[in-house]
Amino acid sequence: MNPTEASKATTVRVGLFALFGLALVGAFTVFVNDKPYWWRKCEPVFISVEDATGLKTKSPIRSLGLQVGYLDSVELTETHVRIGVCITAPIEILPDTRAYIRGEGFLGDKFVELKPVRYVGNVKVGPRNRHEVPPAPVTPAPATTAPATTMNSSDGGRRPSSNQKLVKNGLIQNEMLMNPVKALEHKPVEIEKENQPDTSELDHDQQPYRVDSTFYQVLDFLVPSANAEDTSNAKEVQVGTSNRDMDKLIEQSNKLMIEMTDLTRNLKEGLQPKELRETIQELNKTLKSAGKALSPEGGLNSTARRALEKLEKAFDAMQQQMERINRGEGSVGRLLNDPVYADEALKAMKNLNKLLNKAADIQLFVRLGAEQLPAYDGGRGYFQVQIYPNPSRYYLIGITVDPRGRRTVLNTTTTADGKSTAVSSEQIEEGGLLLTGMLGKIFWNRLDFAAGALHGDGAVSIGFHLGPNGAEKALTIRNDIYIRGQGVGLNDRFTILAQPFLNNEFLGSLFVNGGLESFRKYNGKTSAFFGAGVTFSDDDIKLLFAFK
Amino acid sequence: MWKRRGLVLKQCESIGVSSSGIIVIAAAFMGAVLGYQFYVAFRLFNAEALLGGTVGVALFRELAPVMTGIMVTGRAGAAMAAEIGSMKISEQVDALDVMAVDPIEFLVTPRIIAGTLMVPILSVFFTAIASLAGAGVACGVLGMNPAIYWTQYAKVVDAIDLVHCTTKGAAFGLTLTLIGCFNGYRARGGASAVGLATRNTVVASCLAILLIDYILTSFLPFGYLILKVTS
Numbered sequence: 079m080n081p082t083e084a085s086k087a088t089t090v091r092v093g094l095f096a097l098f099g100l101a102l103v104g105a106f107t108v109f110v111n112d113k114p115y116w117w118r119k120c121e122p123v124f125i126s127v128e129d130a131t132g133l134k135t136k137s138p139i140r141s142l143g144l145q146v147g148y149l150d151s152v153e154l155t156e157t158h159v160r161i162g163v164c165i166t167a168p169i170e171i172l173p174d175t176r177a178y179i180r181g182e183g184f185l186g187d188k189f190v191e192l193k194p195v196r197y198v199g200n201v202k203v204g205p206r207n208r209h210e211v212p213p214a215p216v217t218p219a220p221a222t223t224a225p226a227t228t229m230n231s232s233d234g235g236r237r238p239s240s241n242q243k244l245v246k247n248g249l250i251q252n253e254m255l256m257n258p259v260k261a262l263e264h265k266p267v268e269i270e271k272e273n274q275p276d277t278s279e280l281d282h283d284q285q286p287y288r289v290d291s292t293f294y295q296v297l298d299f300l301v302p303s304a305n306a307e308d309t310s311n312a313k314e315v316q317v318g319t320s321n322r323d324m325d326k327l328i329e330q331s332n333k334l335m336i337e338m339t340d341l342t343r344n345l346k347e348g349l350q351p352k353e354l355r356e357t358i359q360e361l362n363k364t365l366k367s368a369g370k371a372l373s374p375e376g377g378l379n380s381t382a383r384r385a386l387e388k389l390e391k392a393f394d395a396m397q398q399q400m401e402r403i404n405r406g407e408g409s410v411g412r413l414l415n416d417p418v419y420a421d422e423a424l425k426a427m428k429n430l431n432k433l434l435n436k437a438a439d440i441q442l443f444v445r446l447g448a449e450q451l452p453a454y455d456g457g458r459g460y461f462q463v464q465i466y467p468n469p470s471r472y473y474l475i476g477i478t479v480d481p482r483g484r485r486t487v488l489n490t491t492t493t494a495d496g497k498s499t500a501v502s503s504e505q506i507e508e509g510g511l512l513l514t515g516m517l518g519k520i521f522w523n524r525l526d527f528a529a530g531a532l533h534g535d536g537a538v539s540i541g542f543h544l545g546p547n548g549a550e551k552a553l554t555i556r557n558d559i560y561i562r563g564q565g566v567g568l569n570d571r572f573t574i575l576a577q578p579f580l581n582n583e584f585l586g587s588l589f590v591n592g593g594l595e596s597f598r599k600y601n602g603k604t605s606a607f608f609g610a611g612v613t614f615s616d617d618d619i620k621l622l623f624a625f626k
Numbered sequence: 627m628w629k630r631r632g633l634v635l636k637q638c639e640s641i642g643v644s645s646s647g648i649i650v651i652a653a654a655f656m657g658a659v660l661g662y663q664f665y666v667a668f669r670l671f672n673a674e675a676l677l678g679g680t681v682g683v684a685l686f687r688e689l690a691p692v693m694t695g696i697m698v699t700g701r702a703g704a705a706m707a708a709e710i711g712s713m714k715i716s717e718q719v720d721a722l723d724v725m726a727v728d729p730i731e732f733l734v735t736p737r738i739i740a741g742t743l744m745v746p747i748l749s750v751f752f753t754a755i756a757s758l759a760g761a762g763v764a765c766g767v768l769g770m771n772p773a774i775y776w777t778q779y780a781k782v783v784d785a786i787d788l789v790h791c792t793t794k795g796a797a798f799g800l801t802l803t804l805i806g807c808f809n810g811y812r813a814r815g816g817a818s819a820v821g822l823a824t825r826n827t828v829v830a831s832c833l834a835i836l837l838i839d840y841i842l843t844s845f846l847p848f849g850y851l852i853l854k855v856t857s
Contacts, residue, residue, distance in 0.1 A: 083632035084635035084636050086632075088635055088636055088639045089635055090637045091639055091643050092635050092642065092643060093745070095642055095643045096638075096642075096647070096743075096747065099746075099748075099750055099751065100747075102747075102750050102754055103750055103788065103792070105786055106753075106754070107785055107788060108752065109779075109780050110682075110779075110780055110783040110784060110785055110787070110788065111785055215751065340789050348799075386785040543796075551720075617668030
């Protein structure tokens with residue numbers, strides 16, 4: 079036998095083992111997911127509606143906010159749409175149960191709500207009945223819901239049942255209301271009580287429970303208030319159980335609609351469409367240019383004043399229009415009905431959103447600090463602005479007054495008798511302002527690379543942010559390699575910067591720092607330094623950068 | 627690798643099917659002990675109803691994959707180190723080279739694939755058996771209602787815990803087979819080298835499993851970090 083081939087017995091054993099393992103994983107998945115909807119026992123109910131917009135299969139069926147089933151099918155019949163619903167929770171459809179098509183917010187998915195219903199717990203719901211009921215007239219429902227619907231409990235469409243439910247005047251009726259004599263033949267569902275001792279005399283903790291109880295019996299045990307039969311301490315709240323209540327509600331909603339229509343008609347007066355259009359267009363242009371200013375290619379240095387003036391003008395014009403509307407001269411209706419206005423308004427809103435998003439992304443920090451350099455017998459003061467277009471990139475600009483002074487190198491070439499002599503001299507101007515301008519990149523919120531000019535010297539920096547997650551900059555170790563021209567070679571500045579109160583609202587802006595100005599000695603002394611300062615986020619400057 | 631599938635199947639049988647016996651025994655006792663201990667602890671707070679969920683979460687997230695990894699290390703990891711080590715010192719591996727058979731492809735790869743595939747399945751077995759054993763002790767011996775045990779179990783255990791179990795199982799399977807093959811392949815000298823390789827495999831694998839368990843629990847997005855998301 080080829081040693082690289084497995085015997086048939088091995089193949090079968092491994093195959094069965096793997097299959098069993100996968101089956102176990104599947105079973106666990108179903109079990110711990112509390113039995114997904116496609117696993118649970120289904121009690122079919124049919125609902126007739128005139129418009130099923132937004133409904134699709136597997137849409138949830140809810141009652142009092144809880145999911146009690148799912149939408150199984152949507153079918154078109156001659157005059158209406160028939161929705162097949164699977165009820166999976168132990169609830170009973172009551173004679174006055176109504177269905178409402180609702181949405182989760184303005185843009186959310188549609189779902190069907192049933193109410194009122196009755197929780198039956200361990201009560202057995204009768205056999206699955208499937209009945210077709212002719213569509214009934216529908217009464218308009220409140221504004222946020224679809225019309226009330228016909229609802230049928232069903233069982234395959236084979237035979238009529240006493241559970242049959244009809245709709246009259248938009249309200250669900252059942253046979254008990256339509257034909258009381260016949261309805262008496264139908265016994266209500268019974269609660270399983272056989273083989274259970276009388277436990278009314280026992281305390282709750284002492285009450286026995288059946289070991290072979292179902293899932294819902296367990297729920298009843300754990301959460302006694304969930305048991306519909308336990309009404310001793312429960313307060314009953316009726317929701318739409320009376321036909322009269324529903325009629326009243328619908329009448330009120332109709333009145334409200336009429337009033338809103340009158341209001342809109344009254345507003346359709348006086349406003350000059352041309353002026354409004356120009357105003358919105360102007361506002362739109364301003365916002366668009368402000369958005370460009372924030373884009374990577376945008377000019378951050380352009381004049382903010384001009385943009386603010388334009389924006390003020392636009393807002394003035396808008397305010398005038400609003401005042402006219404307030405005086406009863408405006409026409410909100412015309413604005414809403416004219417697609418040109420709608421487009422412009424939409425563009426303006428989009429640009430405003432873009433602007434706000436970009437402005438929100440930018441982080442801007444101002445840093446003021448001072449450091450004492452004993453070796454140089456003086457102190458350094460600096461003002462820096464750190465701009466973060468995104469969290470991983472920053473620009474650092476600033477000015478510094480440095481005891482080392484501003485260094486100027488003067489190269490002089492002298493030619494005498496055909497020979498050229500180059501002389502390089504260095505001048506130090508004490509008290510001169512030094513510039514800082516660096517471009518930095520931060521990796522993984524921890525590693526910080528930057529290059530540019532730091533305190534007047536060309537420098538390359540590497541830093542490590544060692545603070546805890548979320549406040550990485552609470553402790554930073556930084557090494558700046560810079561060129562100063564004092565002797566041959568490069569200088570190293572080593573800095574430890576601590577902002578221990580970074581997450582504190584009041585003290586969070588304070589920082590202390592210290593380190594070595596250079597690993598080289600200056601005048602025979604180690605050039606250590608120490609200092610402190612304040613860092614704060616400046617929203618005013620951020621706003622100026624946002625508009626150009 | 628498809629042409630070597632027979633080797634993979636053989637290793638699957640060796641690592642997975644043959645190990646199921648000790649996994650069942652270990653899981654049964656582990657689950658029973660968990661049932662006792664948690665029941666005693668929860669009894670102090672009159673919270674025995676939480677037993678099922680606690681046993682389930684403990685098994686799925688930690689105990690089942692770790693215990694399975696350690697059991698498979700003792701049984702299959704040591705065996706593969708000894709087998710490859712013996713082949714190495716008796717120059718059978720060199721002979722494979724001479725015959726133009728890649729020893730890594732022939733000896734190592736099937737074991738690693740089999741370990742990575744079989745240990746997650748064994749971990750799920752472990753969980754199932756231990757959960758049943760825990761239920762047996764809690765309900766059969768201590769008189770708890772099985773419906774409460776299993777309802778709490780389904781309520782507390784989440785599908786993500788199953789992902790934990792299988793992910794950790796796969797990582798541990800990969801680790802223990804890698805360490806076993808590495809130590810076996812590195813064996814030099816006489817027979818004592820085989821013993822040394824076996825010992826090193828068991829020690830290193832157990833420690834690596836615990837270390838990787840810590841790392842996965844800390845840094846997996848559905849590990850400890852899930853607390854940050856939900857809080």
